[in-house]
Each structure stands twice: as C-alpha cells, then as structure tokens.
Amino acid sequence: MTRGIAPQRLQSLTISVLSCVVGMVLGCAPATNQNLESNNNADPTAQPAGHFAIGRTPTPREITAWNIDIMPDGEGLPTGSGTVAEGRELYLAQCKNCHGLEGRGGPFDRLAGRLPEDAFPFDQDPLAKHTIGNYWPFSTTIFDYTRRAMPMDRPGSLEDNEVYALTAYLLFLNDFVGEEARIDRETLPTIVMPSRDRFIRDDRRGGPEIR
Amino acid sequence: MTDENDSTNKTDPSGGADWTRREMLAVLAGTASAALAGTAHAAEPSSAHKQEPPADPTRTPGTGPSARGERSPFETTERIAAYGVISGTPLHQLHGTLTPADLHFERHHAGIPNIDPSKHEFMIHGLVERPIKLSMSDLLRFPAVSRIAFLECSGNLRIDAGPETTPQFLCGLTSQSEWTGVALSTLLREVGLRPNAKWLLAEGSDAAVLSRSIPIEKAMDDAIIAYAQNGEALRPGQGYPLRLFLPGWEGNTNVKWLRRIEVSDRPFMTREETSKYSEPIKGGHIRSFSFTMDARSVITTPTYPEHIERGWHDIRGIAWSGRGRIAKVEVSVDGGRRWENARLLGPVLPKAHTRFSLPWRWGGGTAELSSRATDETGYVQPTRRALIDARGVGSIPYHLNPIVSWLVETDGRMLYKAEPWG
Numbered sequence: 001m002t003r004g005i006a007p008q009r010l011q012s013l014t015i016s017v018l019s020c021v022v023g024m025v026l027g028c029a030p031a032t033n034q035n036l037e038s039n040n041n042a043d044p045t046a047q048p049a050g051h052f053a054i055g056r057t058p059t060p061r062e063i064t065a066w067n068i069d070i071m072p073d074g075e076g077l078p079t080g081s082g083t084v085a086e087g088r089e090l091y092l093a094q095c096k097n098c099h100g101l102e103g104r105g106g107p108f109d110r111l112a113g114r115l116p117e118d119a120f121p122f123d124q125d126p127l128a129k130h131t132i133g134n135y136w137p138f139s140t141t142i143f144d145y146t147r148r149a150m151p152m153d154r155p156g157s158l159e160d161n162e163v164y165a166l167t168a169y170l171l172f173l174n175d176f177v178g179e180e181a182r183i184d185r186e187t188l189p190t191i192v193m194p195s196r197d198r199f200i201r202d203d204r205r206g207g208p209e210i211r
Numbered sequence: 212m213t214d215e216n217d218s219t220n221k222t223d224p225s226g227g228a229d230w231t232r233r234e235m236l237a238v239l240a241g242t243a244s245a246a247l248a249g250t251a252h253a254a255e256p257s258s259a260h261k262q263e264p265p266a267d268p269t270r271t272p273g274t275g276p277s278a279r280g281e282r283s284p285f286e287t288t289e290r291i292a293a294y295g296v297i298s299g300t301p302l303h304q305l306h307g308t309l310t311p312a313d314l315h316f317e318r319h320h321a322g323i324p325n326i327d328p329s330k331h332e333f334m335i336h337g338l339v340e341r342p343i344k345l346s347m348s349d350l351l352r353f354p355a356v357s358r359i360a361f362l363e364c365s366g367n368l369r370i371d372a373g374p375e376t377t378p379q380f381l382c383g384l385t386s387q388s389e390w391t392g393v394a395l396s397t398l399l400r401e402v403g404l405r406p407n408a409k410w411l412l413a414e415g416s417d418a419a420v421l422s423r424s425i426p427i428e429k430a431m432d433d434a435i436i437a438y439a440q441n442g443e444a445l446r447p448g449q450g451y452p453l454r455l456f457l458p459g460w461e462g463n464t465n466v467k468w469l470r471r472i473e474v475s476d477r478p479f480m481t482r483e484e485t486s487k488y489s490e491p492i493k494g495g496h497i498r499s500f501s502f503t504m505d506a507r508s509v510i511t512t513p514t515y516p517e518h519i520e521r522g523w524h525d526i527r528g529i530a531w532s533g534r535g536r537i538a539k540v541e542v543s544v545d546g547g548r549r550w551e552n553a554r555l556l557g558p559v560l561p562k563a564h565t566r567f568s569l570p571w572r573w574g575g576g577t578a579e580l581s582s583r584a585t586d587e588t589g590y591v592q593p594t595r596r597a598l599i600d601a602r603g604v605g606s607i608p609y610h611l612n613p614i615v616s617w618l619v620e621t622d623g624r625m626l627y628k629a630e631p632w633g
Binding site for chain 1: 320321334336341342343344345346349352353354356393394396397400401412414418419420422470471473475477479480481482485486489491492493494495496497498499500501502503505534586588589590591593597598601602603604605606607632633
C-alpha cells in the first residue's frame with residue numbers, strides 16, 4: 001500500500017482507505033485488509049490496496065534467458081542462419097534414429113510429406129499421417145520446438161545456427177525451399193505453410209449441439 | 212519396429228505404440244524407469260504388515276503408529292503405465308470422487324524433472340507493468356485458493372480397445388484432486404496487465420519446456436497457480452513444485468513444473484497447440500484451442516474384469532463436464548432403449564467428477580449397461596456415431612467423449628462393448 005492504488009481497486013477506494021487506517025494499527029498486513037474487505041463482497045484474493053509487493057523484479061538478462069518463444073511473425077528469432085546442407089549433416093547425426101531417413105520411417109513423428117495439391121484427408125482418414133508439410137500451420141514453430149525440446153536425449157543442446165540449419169533441412173524435405181536455401185530470421189517467417197488457413201478457433205459452445 | 216507409428220496409431224494419446232518406442236523413451240528420457248520406481252514405492256507395504264494376518268485380530272496386539280501411512284497390503288491397486296509417457300488411474304477400483312495423489316494419471320512429454328523447490332523460480336513478464344520473479348516461499352505468502360476439480364487428458368479414449376478392457380485402460384487419463392495455490396488473477400493484478408494483454412504463454416521447466424497459449428479471460432477467471440494437491444505438495448508427476456491448473460480444460464494446458472508466464476497480445480502457436488492437441492474436422496478445417504472438456508460419463512462398476520452374481524448390484528460411475536455442473540446422469544441396462552435417472556452423490560461441484568449410482572437387480576440374462584451425462588448447459592453426452600457424423604471419422608484422438616457400454620454375459624462375465632471407430 002506504499003506503492004499507490006492499482007486501477008482495478010479504484011472502485012473500492014473508500015474501502016481501501018478505511019482498510020489502510022485499520023491496517024496501520026495492525027501493522028499494515030495485507031491479510032487483515034483482505035479480511036475486512038471480504039465483508040464488503042470484494043474478491044478476497046485481490047490486492048488490498050496497491051500491491052502485495054512480494055517477490056522481486058527480474059533483471060533484463062534473466063528475462064532474456066528464459067524468453068525463448070518464437071512468434072509466427074518471427075518475433076523472438078535470434079541472429080544467425082543455417083543451410084539445408086548443414087542441416088542434413090546434423091539430421092543424420094542427431095535426428096535420423098528417431099525420425100527416419102529424410103524424415104520418414106522412424107519410430108517417432110514423421111516429419112516430411114506434402115500431399116498432392118496440398119490435399120486434406122485428415123477428417124476422413126484416421127490413418128493419414130500428420131507431417132510438418134501437410135499439417136503444421138507455421139514454419140517458425142519448427143525453430144521454436146527444435147530449439148526448446150530436441151534432440152530428445154540432449155534437449156537444449158543445439159546452437160541457434162544449428163537450429164536454423166535443421167529448420168532449413170526440414171523445410172527442404174517438405175518442398176518449401178530449394179536445396180541451396182539458407183534460413184535466417186528474415187526468411188523463415190516468409191514461408192507460408194499450406195495448412196495455415198485451415199486452423200479455426202474452437203466452435204464448440206456447450207448446449208445441446210454436438211460439434 | 213513399426214514404420215512411423217506416431218500418426219498412424221492415433222489411439223495412443225502419446226503418439227506411439229510399441230515396445231520399441233517405450234524402450235527407447237526409457238533410455239532417452241528415463242520416464243519409464245521413473246514411473247516404475249514410483250509404482251514400486253507406492254506398492255511397498257511396511258514390513259510390519261507383510262506378516263500373515265492372525266486368524267483372530269482381536270487376540271493379537273496390533274502394530275503402532277508410523278511416520279507415514281501405507282495402504283493395506285491387500286490393496287494392490289495401481290496405475291497402468293504405457294509407452295513410457297502415460298499412466299492411467301484405476302477408475303474401476305476407486306470410490307467417491309477424489310483420486311489418491313499417487314494414483315493420479317500422468318502424461319509427460321519429456322519425463323519428470325527433478326526440481327529443488329528452494330531453487331525454483333516463477334516469472335511473469337511481457338505486456339505487464341511490473342515483471343516479477345517469485346520463489347516458492349514468495350508464492351506461499353499470497354492469499355490461497357482451493358478447488359476440487361477434475362483434470363483430464365484430451366486424448367482419453369482407446370478407440371481400438373477390445374472386449375477385455377477395464378475403465379482404467381479405456382479412459383483412465385482423468386483424475387480429481389483438491390488443488391491449492393494462488394489465483395492467477397491475483398498475480399496478474401499484481402504485475403498489472405497492459406490494455407492490449409490478450410493471451411499468455413505458460414511454460415514448464417521440464418526437458419520439453421512445454422508451452423501453451425492461454426486466453427487472458429481464462430487466466431482472470433478461475434486459473435490457479437497450484438503448489439498443492441489433496442493437502443500436500445504436488446507430486447513430481449503432477450508438476451512439483453508448481454503447475455498451472457485450469458478447471459475444466461484439456462490436461463495439456465495445465466502446464467506442469469511451471470516457470471514462466473509471458474503476457475502477449477496474440478497466441479504463440481506452439482507445437483503443442485498446432486501439430487498436436489488440434490482436431491481435423493469436416494470442411495477441411497483444423498479445430499484449435501479446443502480447451503474445454505465436453506461432458507462425459509463412464510460406469511466404473513460393474514465392468515470388466517468383474518464376474519457378477521445374480522441379485523442386486525449398484526451400478527456406479529463418474530460423470531463430469533468442463534463447462535460446469537453435471538445436471539443428470541441416465542443409465543440404461545438394455546443397450547440404450549430405456550434410460551433411467553441415476554442418483555447423483557453430492558456434492559455436485561462444477562467442473563468436477565460427480566459420482567452416480569443406480570441399484571440394479573440382475574436376473575441372469577444378457578444385459579448392456581450404459582451411462583449418459585447431461586451438463587448444466589444442456590449438452591448431452593453423444594453416441595460415437597453422433598461424434599463421427601459431426602466431425603468425421605478421422606477426427607481423432609482428442610476430445611472423444613462418447614457413451615460407452617459394458618456387456619453382461621449369461622455367466623455373469625463383464626466385457627467392454629468393443630465397437631469399431633467408424
């Protein structure tokens with residue numbers, strides 16, 4: 001309460017002021033204010049006035065270290081780049097055993113495979129295989145997921161250039177780029193995946209209709 | 212080793228189907244061994260109880276109290292682990308609605324991390340006025356909230372199950388606990404949302420660094436940053452020391468081992484919410500961000516592998532809906548020709564497993580037992596035909612909640628009514 005009153009509490013200004021007065025007597029404990037306010041139908045878990053001021057402000061370096069997500073428009077992509085050829089070499093060494101030669105035939109997810117005219121058999125064919133090329137809506141997700149979770153036995157071990165190279169190779173295997181391609185923060189978001197516009201938001205709403 | 216079984220075997224919510232995969236996972240991620248170790252520990256009775264029970268317990272002094280209780284050695288209920296990445300709750304061996312924490316289902320995407328709670332930190336940043344980093348002891352200082360609610364994996368139906376299938380194997384990836392923690396709305400008010408804050412990313416500190424986008428409306432409604440389950444700290448398989456809990460929403464969004472929330476103006480389109488946990492549906496569409504678990508029920512007894520005798524039985528089961536309270540559960544004993552309202556055992560809580568019961572006298576003929584839930588929105592649990600007609604036969608394996616049935620043979624043997632999908 002030494003840091004001012006949050007906007008969402010303005011409607012309770014009168015109550016907050018009252019609480020402050022009582023709070024000072026009782027040592028300004030947020031829990032005391034909270035109990036008083038619960039008698040006035042306020043949210044008992046809401047801040048009494050201002051903020052609890054618990055915890056600390058992370059340093060910019062701490063935020064950067066954990067802020068690893070990549071947006072579909074490329075926001076978050078690091079500097080660096082990689083080529084299809086570099087990616088193929090990395091793939092054969094670190095990915096092939098799980099995902100198969102050229103992204104097919106391994107015991108884990110099949111990664112490669114566009115369908116003729118980018119057809120969509122998936123609602124009617126339970127056996128149709130989902131791949132990057134025929135199902136994933138955004139190319140940036142390849143970079144994001146590979147960097148955060150792959151390879152499975154050494155997650156987080158790939159350098160950014162290596163992730164770009166693997167992304168380039170997977171895009172090549174799915175016929176999105178040529179064999180000479182180099183992928184970086186500028187080029188990756190420009191690759192449009194054929195399934196992108198097939199993704200719709202949940203249209204189930206409860207009620208009697210089965211959707 | 213089968214070819215490319217991940218997408219082929221869609222009945223497996225983990226995405227894989229054979230022992231080769233399981234063994235590989237065990238080696239790669241240590242998940243199978245971790246799950247087995249946990250099971251072994253839970254099943255280990257204290258030495259005092261290993262002895263043969265006396266014929267008359269009133270004539271032998273009993274054992275004294277202990278630091279930590281164990282189940283009776285006669286109670287051997289366990290989860291079933293599969294593929295190294297899931298384990299199912301023994302629904303058919305439990306009573307009431309609360310799942311013992313060590314029997315709560317599990318789904319891991321890169322194994323269970325080993326986290327020291329004194330070193331764990333949780334950060335909120337992005338479109339906020341004041342980014343914050345909190346220790347576990349910091350979190351305990353905020354006002355606590357508690358709620359009893361179910362948690363269900365959205366890939367919770369074995370569509371290729373055969374007649375010798377238990378409810379646990381069929382749909383054991385649902386469990387219920389009392390979850391305790393800090394309301395996420397409290398923390399978001401603490402950091403101050405910017406006006407354009409619309410979505411947030413919840414991210415775990417497991418080896419998958421699993422991440423899901425959550426709309427801000429849910430975060431401000433009933434989301435909990437949970438540190439406790441059924442009165443004690445979370446179990447490691449449930450996200451120890453901290454997880455996101457979103458009442459009524461598909462299990463995968465309830466990010467475990469939570470370390471970061473980033474507030475944004477748009478969804479992040481992570482792998483988990485695009486290539487997985489989305490459903491191809493009729494019309495060439497892929498339904499995404501399908502968070503809410505539709506209403507569902509399952510009879511838990513009598514079911515396979517029971518043999519029943521003639522006379523009275525209590526048909527019991529659980530029903531639940533991610534949209535609110537269960538309004539009604541109907542039971543049929545003749546394959547769905549006639550339905551009778553079952554009794555709901557209170558309390559009937561929103562977004563919670565609700566126990567139902569219907570006494571039934573078996574006269575010795577064949578019978579087919581089914582249950583059908585209706586929630587307070589008027590949604591009626593569909594048949595599998597209705598689901599397939601609405602979405603397409605390829606719309607698997609997520610959000611499948613059909614009416615399921617159990618057959619009574621004339622000799623009293625119970626079997627799951629296995630039907631082809633489509």
